[in-house]
Structures are given as structure tokens and as C-alpha cells.
Amino acid sequence: MAPLRREYDVIVAGGGNAGLCAAIKSAEEGLRVLLVERGGPVDRGGNTKYTRDIRYAHDRADGYTTGPYTEEEFLRDLLSVTGGETDLDLARLVIERSHDIPGFMVKHGVRLQRAYRGALHLSRTNAFFLGGGRGLLNAYYRSAEELGVDILYNSSVEDLRISGDTFEEALISTPGGVVSIRGRAFIAASGGFEANIEWLKRYWGDAAENFIIRGSRYNDGKLLRILIERGAQETGDPRGMHAVAVDARSPRYDGGIVTRVDSIPFGIVVNIYGKRFYDEGEDLWPKRYAIWGRLIAEQPGQIAYSIFDSKVLGLFIPPAYPPIEAGSIGELGRKIGVDPLALERTISEYNSSVVCKRFDPGELDECSTRGLIPPKSHWALKIDSPPFYAYPLRPGITFTYLGVRVDRRGRVAMRGGGFYRNVFAAGEIMMGNILSRGYLGGLGLTIGSVFGWISGEGAAEV
Numbered sequence: 001m002a003p004l005r006r007e008y009d010v011i012v013a014g015g016g017n018a019g020l021c022a023a024i025k026s027a028e029e030g031l032r033v034l035l036v037e038r039g040g041p042v043d044r045g046g047n048t049k050y051t052r053d054i055r056y057a058h059d060r061a062d063g064y065t066t067g068p069y070t071e072e073e074f075l076r077d078l079l080s081v082t083g084g085e086t087d088l089d090l091a092r093l094v095i096e097r098s099h100d101i102p103g104f105m106v107k108h109g110v111r112l113q114r115a116y117r118g119a120l121h122l123s124r125t126n127a128f129f130l131g132g133g134r135g136l137l138n139a140y141y142r143s144a145e146e147l148g149v150d151i152l153y154n155s156s157v158e159d160l161r162i163s164g165d166t167f168e169e170a171l172i173s174t175p176g177g178v179v180s181i182r183g184r185a186f187i188a189a190s191g192g193f194e195a196n197i198e199w200l201k202r203y204w205g206d207a208a209e210n211f212i213i214r215g216s217r218y219n220d221g222k223l224l225r226i227l228i229e230r231g232a233q234e235t236g237d238p239r240g241m242h243a244v245a246v247d248a249r250s251p252r253y254d255g256g257i258v259t260r261v262d263s264i265p266f267g268i269v270v271n272i273y274g275k276r277f278y279d280e281g282e283d284l285w286p287k288r289y290a291i292w293g294r295l296i297a298e299q300p301g302q303i304a305y306s307i308f309d310s311k312v313l314g315l316f317i318p319p320a321y322p323p324i325e326a327g328s329i330g331e332l333g334r335k336i337g338v339d340p341l342a343l344e345r346t347i348s349e350y351n352s353s354v355v356c357k358r359f360d361p362g363e364l365d366e367c368s369t370r371g372l373i374p375p376k377s378h379w380a381l382k383i384d385s386p387p388f389y390a391y392p393l394r395p396g397i398t399f400t401y402l403g404v405r406v407d408r409r410g411r412v413a414m415r416g417g418g419f420y421r422n423v424f425a426a427g428e429i430m431m432g433n434i435l436s437r438g439y440l441g442g443l444g445l446t447i448g449s450v451f452g453w454i455s456g457e458g459a460a461e462v
């Protein structure tokens with residue numbers, strides 16, 4: 001990289017999908033851009049490095065998807081997962097501009113996969129990219145460098161000087177020391193605060209000590225906190241988080257996609273007392289997997305166990321860790337530290353309530369429990385074929401919803417009214433404008449891409 005300037009047209013904080021889209025767009029607009037990324041060249045790219053697919057509106061099958069996904073259908077899906085709690089204007093804007101996503105990705109070197117017919121439930125609505133998130137990041141970083149973006153690795157935006165409604169300077173810690181760099185515009189794209197256990201404790205108490213962070217340890221919300229302290233307006237539920245069930249043996253941070261446990265619909269889930277606490281077969285797994293993190297977070301010790309037998313092995317994607325195996329339910333209870341008698345009782349009650357007319361793992365079938373509380377509404381098979389298995393589960397947080405409010409130009413709103421003249425936000429740090437709860441697979445990258453471009457365009461107008 002050329003020697004660092006004292007002043008740039010735009011400083012972008014965060015080198016994940018949103019920051020890169022913002023940096024690339026700004027550079028295409030002819031701006032001198034500094035991208036500040038907390039990770040190094042190997043672990044750069046925050047949560048983006050764990051992604052695989054992106055959602056966008058398209059009027060016909062385009063080679064990357066198997067059929068049309070209209071703006072109307074996209075909006076309906078969004079309204080259904082958020083229960084209508086979204087900034088409708090911003091949601092429409094994201095959906096409208098999402099048409100341009102494949103074109104932008106391909107132009108900047110991302111290799112989109114040809115659609116898989118029938119293999120994935122997202123194949124009509126989402127495009128998958130080769131090499132996953134790391135492939136996407138490698139392509140975007142290369143493109144940004146070719147466009148002349150200066151990239152500062154292992155560096156973190158530590159503070160901002162804002163006067164009234166105008167950003168002036170960023171304080172950046174770099175491997176060579178702390179530097180202060182002026183900018184005509186500033187784009188915050190530093191993700192959520194999911195890796196900040198102390199912050200999570202404010203809403204979850206000590207339970208947060210038992211949470212596992214699926215993504216980057218760098219997303220600690222430092223910049224989000226600075227913006228809020230400087231007077232930016234918050235949006236999104238502070239307690240809101242997207243959390244799935246992950247294997248309790250996963251690393252505290254950066255386990256990525258392979259730690260998720262998908263066996264839940266095919267057995268039962270018990271807490272540390274050997275008791276069931278929710279309907280494991282409520283709906284199709286893609287619609288329900290994201291409720292389990294929160295359910296487990298509300299259990300004693302924030303731990304639970306997915307229990308199943310040999311009949312269902314092979315029906316779900318196995319996570320990175322092997323299940324705990326035993327020849328009897330009692331032995332399984334002893335191995336996982338759950339009272340064997342309590343576990344035997346729960347399974348015997350469950351088994352005797354199962355009525356199975358037609359088992360089909362691919363759809364809402366006719367296998368359920370009768371008279372059991374809580375019920376299991378589908379895929380209820382008796383757990384009676386040894387060996388028996390268990391996965392220990394913990395809440396695995398994907399991202400938090402709290403962010404800063406923005407307008408159609410990506411400008412950050414001020415608590416006292418109005419918008420900062422030259423402070424923009426893109427990606428997870430503003431996702432709460434559109435997603436206050438619920439989630440649609442592949443939408444994280446959609447919002448980051450569109451607001452990345454919008455922020456870059458906005459920076460050019462400052």
C-alpha cells in the first residue's frame with residue numbers, strides 16, 4: 001500500500017461485505033478511499049467469511065437461480081418473518097436494488113455457482129458463490145486494491161471526531177501506533193456487537209457467558225457504541241439476536257457454519273434435567289432452526305441435548321463434531337451428565353405418545369405425539385433403536401439486531417433529529433432498520449451490498 005495519507009475522501013470502517021461494497025462503489029465514484037479492517041490479510045472479513053449465498057429479486061431464472069423471485073414475493077417474505085416490523089421504505093429500496101447484485105458480484109470477480117435444481121430449498125431465491133464467503137472476500141479485496149483503495153489491516157477505528165452534524169476525523173489504532181486521519185465522509189460497516197460478551201450481559205445477565213459466537217471475534221460493537229455515544233439514533237431490539245443451536249464443544253468464536261446442529265427435528269431436545277421444553281417438529285427446519293439458540297439461552301445453564309437414535313442418522317447434515325454414542329438411554333444420560341432415570345422417563349413418555357402414519361423428512365409429515373406436553377408435531381419417531389446419540393447444544397449467536405438508524409441515502413440519524421451530513425452506515429450495523437426480528441436466509445449480504453453501494457454514492461455527493 002502507498003504511504004497513508006492524512007486525509008481521504010472517505011474512510012470506511014470494516015472490511016466485510018458491506019465495507020467492501022462501500023469502498024468499491026466509492027472508488028468507482030472517483031473518491032480516494034481508506035478501508036480500515038480489524039483483521040489481518042488471513043482473518044479479514046468478519047462474518048462475511050462464513051457466508052455462502054445471497055438473496056435478490058429477479059424476474060426469471062437467471063442461471064444462478066432456478067426460477068423467478070419477484071420484488072412482491074421478496075417483500076411478502078420479509079414482512080412475514082418480521083411480522084411487519086420493518087422500515088418499509090428502506091426494505092423496498094433494498095429489494096428494488098437487489099436486482100443488481102449478481103451483476104455487481106460478477107463484475108468484481110465473484111464466481112457465482114450455477115443453480116442446483118432440487119438440492120437446496122434456497123435455489124430459487126438465492127445465488128451461491130464458489131469458495132463461499134472467503135471466495136467473495138478475496139474477489140472484492142482484489143477489486144478494491146485494483147481500484148486504488150488503501151487498505152489498513154490489523155487496524156481499528158477507536159474514536160471519531162464529530163462536530164455538530166459533521167464527521168471530521170477518525171482515530172485509528174494501527175500496528176505502527178495510533179493515527180488520526182481526516183475524511184470528507186465516514187462509512188461505518190463494522191458489524192454488530194455479538195462478540196462483546198459484556199455488552200450481551202446487559203440484556204442476558206450471566207447467561208451470556210455461555211453463549212457461543214459463530215462469527216468473528218472482532219465484531220465487538222466498538223464503533224456502534226461510539227456512534228451511539230456521539231448521539232446517533234439507535235434502532236432494533238437491543239436484546240434481539242439471531243441465534244441457532246450449535247454444538248456445545250465449539251470454539252467460543254469463529255466456529256462458522258460447521259458447528260450448527262441440525263438433528264433437532266429427528267429426535268427430542270432435553271435440558272439438563274432431562275426435560276423437553278419445546279416442539280422439535282413445529283415446522284420445516286429452515287423456518288425453525290433460528291429459534292433454537294434463544295430457546296436454549298432460556299434453559300438452566302444455557303445447555304440442552306439433542307437426543308436421537310440410529311434410525312435417523314444420515315437424515316441431517318452432520319456438524320463438525322461426532323455425536324456422543326451409547327448402547328442404552330441410561331448410559332447416554334450418564335455420558336452427557338443428565339440424570340439417567342429422568343432421561344429414561346422422558347423418552348418412555350415420548351415413545352408411548354408417538355403416532356406415526358407417514359414419515360417424510362422432506363415435508364410436514366403425519367408423525368406426531370398425542371397427549372404429550374409440549375407436543376412434537378411432525379417427524380415423531382420412537383427413540384428405540386440403539387445405538388443412541390446426543391449432541392450437547394449451546395446458543396450460537398450469528399448476529400445482533402441493535403444498530404443505528406439510517407435514511408434512504410445511508411446517512412446516520414441523530415438522536416436530536418436530522419441526519420449527519422457525512423456519516424453513513426452499511427451492513428449489520430444498520431440491519432435493525434429492516435430486520436427488527438426474524439431472518440430470511442441470504443438477506444444479511446443483500447442489505448450490506450445495497451447499503452454499501454448507497455453509502456458509497458452518498459459519500460460522493462458530500
Ligand SMILES: Cc1cc2nc3c(=O)[nH]c(=O)nc-3n(C[C@H](O)[C@H](O)[C@H](O)COP(=O)(O)OP(=O)(O)OC[C@H]3O[C@@H](n4cnc5c(N)ncnc54)[C@H](O)[C@@H]3O)c2cc1C
Nearest residue numbers: 014016017018046047048052053157215427428442444445
Ligand atoms: C456462520 C454464519 C453464516 C452466515 N451465512 C450467511 C449467508 O450465507 N448469507 C448471508 O447473507 N448472511 C450470512 N450470515 C450473516 C452475514 O455474515 C452478515 O449479515 C454479513 O457478513 C454482514 O456484513 P458486514 O459487512 O456488515 O459485517 P462483517 O462481515 O462481520 O464485517 C465487519 C467487519 O468490520 C471489522 N471491524 C469491526 N470493528 C471494527 C473497527 N472498530 N474498526 C475497523 N474494523 C472493524 C471486522 O473485522 C469485520 O471484518 C452468516 C453469518 C454467520 C456467522
